[in-house]
Each structure stands twice: as structure tokens, then as C-alpha cells.
């Protein structure tokens with residue numbers, strides 16, 4: 002992994018460098034500069050994944066583009082290890098670092114919506130919730146993720162999947178322009194016809210190329226959806242997986258059906274007889290005409306025998322926040338992910354066996370089906386790449402007690418090892434953990450050389466190294 006340890010500096014050197022950066026920025030910086038002794042530092046240093054309780058030497062909370070430029074220029078001179086943070090939801094913990102600099106964009110959260118052109122300008126520190134709230138005032142949506150406290154920048158730059166992916170494409174497919182500060186402190190705009198290589202690489206390439214300070218987004222009209230949820234216990238879980246696999250292959254773009262294999266939560270809305278038992282949780286979202294929803298929901302549920310079903314029309318804002326409390330800040334999380342072209346019976350056997358030994362009530366095997374509008378874009382059109390393997394699994398361990406780290410991490414690794422032979426090569430960078438640097442070329446496959454060329458051009462010294470890192474080519 003590129004990293005905390007690749008940096009040429011040890012902790013004492015990093016501390017000296019942070020003092021230098023602090024002194025250099027102090028007179029010109031409009032935002033906040035937080036050293037470990039400053040009030041507000043403790044809160045500012047935490048990120049969502051409690052596995053990464055690191056102590057940066059300086060947090061530069063930028064107020065505007067000039068602050069970002071100044072922080073990058075000064076940091077690049079000292080070669081300090083630097084992390085970039087929007088929402089702090091990196092599963093891999095990339096948005097913090099030990100002893101180094103954090104370029105924090107959380108003060109840059111402006112969203113400007115133009116209802117006439119159905120476009121928005123979104124600052125680089127926005128959370129998904131800030132975009133949804135602003136766009137919904139005009140009855141518009143931007144397709145993004147399913148938890149509103151996730152940062153928009155990290156999500157969009159990696160690709161961005163969510164409830165609207167099948168209807169409107171990935172988040173990155175709906176970006177019309179990026180404005181970013183590159184490693185030499187310049188401001189660059191990338192659009193389809195200007196800096197095309199960079200525009201291509203930013204749609205899926207993560208934080209490798211610079212700090213994005215503004216996204217120009219394409220929006221779509223939508224105010225509400227129909228949601229149905231069902232819980233299916235054994236002995237019908239295999240049937241759910243088969244039914245989901247077969248139905249989604251020809252489903253309309255308006256239907257998104259996500260599955261979670263997990264222990265049924267101890268929640269009031271879950272029937273008492275199911276709580277704590279292994280279940281397949283189905284969440285179906287219909288974005289088309291509401292009267293058509295039930296035809297598909299009934300077909301799905303008739304085949305997979307849920308014990309508990311619930312359906313209703315809900316506002317888009319409610320949909321976007323309904324999972325917020327399931328993924329709280331500060332718990333410990335570990336993930337591994339991959340694609341399948343088809344879910345064969347052996348793969349389903351592995352899922353079922355793993356579900357029977359799941360080590361925590363919050364851990365889940367997430368299954369989602371891409372296709373739809375996202376699947377219509379050719380593999381080489383964006384860095385995100387091959388969309389031809391529509392089944393995505395994300396194995397997400399979620400626990401509280403640090404002494405149980407090994408148990409949860411090894412459960413995920415073992416399951417991943419078993420699933421791996423049936424997976425098609427490829428991985429979504431935003432669902433990778435921090436120990437998978439060897440899989441980064443796999444994420445880009447035939448696009449790898451172009452990614453390296455763009456990285457070498459815009460960040461030859463690998464200043465932006467805390468990400469699923471594309472290393473620049475060394476000078477001959």
C-alpha cells in the first residue's frame with residue numbers, strides 16, 4: 002500500500018515539516034490550521050472508519066481554492082505525506098495520515114443549482130446530503146450513493162453507485178466538468194473537449210490527479226420513488242439469490258434491487274421471530290411511474306418467499322437518508338469487493354455458508370446489480386471501466402471491539418478467497434480496503450497504461466499517494 006510508510010520522512014521530520022508548513026501558511030490562509038494542541042483538532046482528526054485513529058501533524062481546513070493551492074504548494078515543497086479529505090468516508094482510511102498533512106475540504110460545501118439547465122455546481126467538500134437537499138428544492142436529483150453523510154468527492158471520483166445508477170448512470174457519468182488543483186498548485190478545468198485525458202481519468206480514477214474544488218453536474222427530474230423491502234429467512238435464501246440473479250438480467254432501468262445477506266436486525270419493524278436470524282434483506286426501488294411498481298415487486302416477492310414485506314411511496318430525500326444510521330461514524334469496518342458476470346451455484350453456496358458463520362450482527366454481504374444506464378457506457382469511455390460484469394459484491398465487516406479485529410478481518414478474507422475464482426477481474430476502487438495496492442492495476446485493466454500516463458503528466462512526484470494509488474512512471 003502506498004503510504005503512511007513510503008514517505009521519506011520519519012515522525013520527527015514530519016513534525017518539523019508540519020511546523021514549517023504551518024508557519025508558511027499562517028499569514029495567508031483563510032480557513033483553519035489545526036495542530037494537535039489546538040482546540041477542535043481531536044474532532045477534526047477523526048474519520049468515519051474507527052480503524053484509522055491517526056494523528057496528523059496539521060489539518061489545513063481550506064476555505065476556498067486559494068487555500069487549497071497554498072496548502073499544496075507549501076506541502077509539495079517539504080514533500081510531507083499528505084491526505085485529502087472531503088467526507089472522511091474512505092473505507093481504506095486514506096483521508097488521514099500519521100504525522101502528515103490533511104487537506105480538509107469540509108468548509109467548502111456550496112451547492113448552486115440551475116433549474117433551467119438542470120445543472121449544479123458543487124464544491125469539493127460537499128456531502129451527498131447537501132447536494133440532495135439543494136437539488137430537491139428544484140425537484141431534481143443527482144445520482145449518487147445511499148448514505149447521505151458520505152462525501153461527494155471521494156464517491157464521484159471513484160465512480161459512484163446508488164439507487165439511481167440503473168436509471169441515470171454512475172455519479173461520474175453525470176459530471177460535465179471538474180475544476181481541480183494539481184500537484185504544482187495550478188488550477189485546471191477538465192471537460193470532454195479540454196484536457197480530455199484528465200476528464201477521462203477523473204471519472205473513476207479516484208484522488209490520484211489533484212484536489213477537485215468544484216464539480217459541474219448534470220441533474221434529472223425526480224421527486225419520489227416506490228420502495229419495497231422484504232426479509233427472507235432460511236430455507237428460502239438460495240431461492241432469493243437465484244430469483245434476483247434471473248430477474249435483474251431483464252429488469253427495466255427503473256428497477257434497482259439490492260440484497261444484503263446478514264442477521265436480521267433487532268429493530269421494532271422486524272418481526273420478532275426473525276430478529277437475529279440469517280436473512281436475505283431485499284430493498285427494491287422503483288423510479289418509474291408509481292402504478293407500475295407493484296407489478297415488479299409482486300413478481301419478485303412471489304418467487305422469493307419473504308416473511309416480512311413492506312412497500313410505500315417515499316420522497317427522494319427520505320430514500321437517501323434511510324440507511325444513515327446503519328453505518329455510524331467511529332465503528333470498525335473492513336471490506337473486500339469484486340464483480341461477477343454470473344452468480345453460479347458454487348458462489349451461492351459460498352454466500353450461504355458464510356452467512357451461517359457471520360461474526361457480527363452488523364456485518365453484511367452486500368449484493369447489487371449494475372447494468373441499466375451505467376451498463377450502456379463502453380469500457381474505455383471512462384476510467385471506471387468495464388461495466389460488463391453486472392453483479393457487484395461488497396463484503397463489509399462492521400464491529401466495535403478492537404480486540405476482535407482479527408476475527409472480522411479474517412472472516413472477510415476467507416470468504417473473499419473462496420469467491421475469488423468465480424469473480425471476473427476488476428474491482429470498484431471505492432469498495433477496496435487499504436491493503437489491496439496490488440489490485441489497483443486490476444481495477445483499471447486495459448485502461449492502466451492510460452491511467453499511468455495521465456498520472457505521470459499531472460502528478461509526476463506522486464504527491465497524491467494516499468488513494469488506490471496509480472504510481473507515476475519514473476523518469477528515464
Ligand SMILES: Cc1cc2nc3c(=O)[nH]c(=O)nc-3n(C[C@H](O)[C@H](O)[C@H](O)COP(=O)(O)OP(=O)(O)OC[C@H]3O[C@@H](n4cnc5c(N)ncnc54)[C@H](O)[C@@H]3O)c2cc1C
Nearest residue numbers: 087088089090091095096146147152154155156162208213
Ligand atoms: C457509509 C458509507 C456508505 C457508502 N455508500 C456508497 C454508495 O452508496 N455508493 C458508492 O459508490 N460508494 C459508497 N461508499 C464508498 C465511498 O464512495 C468511498 O468511501 C468514498 O471514498 C467516500 O468519499 P469521501 O469524500 O467521504 O471520502 P474521503 O475519505 O474524504 O476521501 C477518500 C479519498 O477520496 C479522495 N478525495 C476526497 N475528496 C477529494 C477531492 N475533493 N479531490 C480529490 N480527491 C479527493 C482522496 O484520495 C481521499 O483519500 C460508501 C462509504 C461509506 C463509508
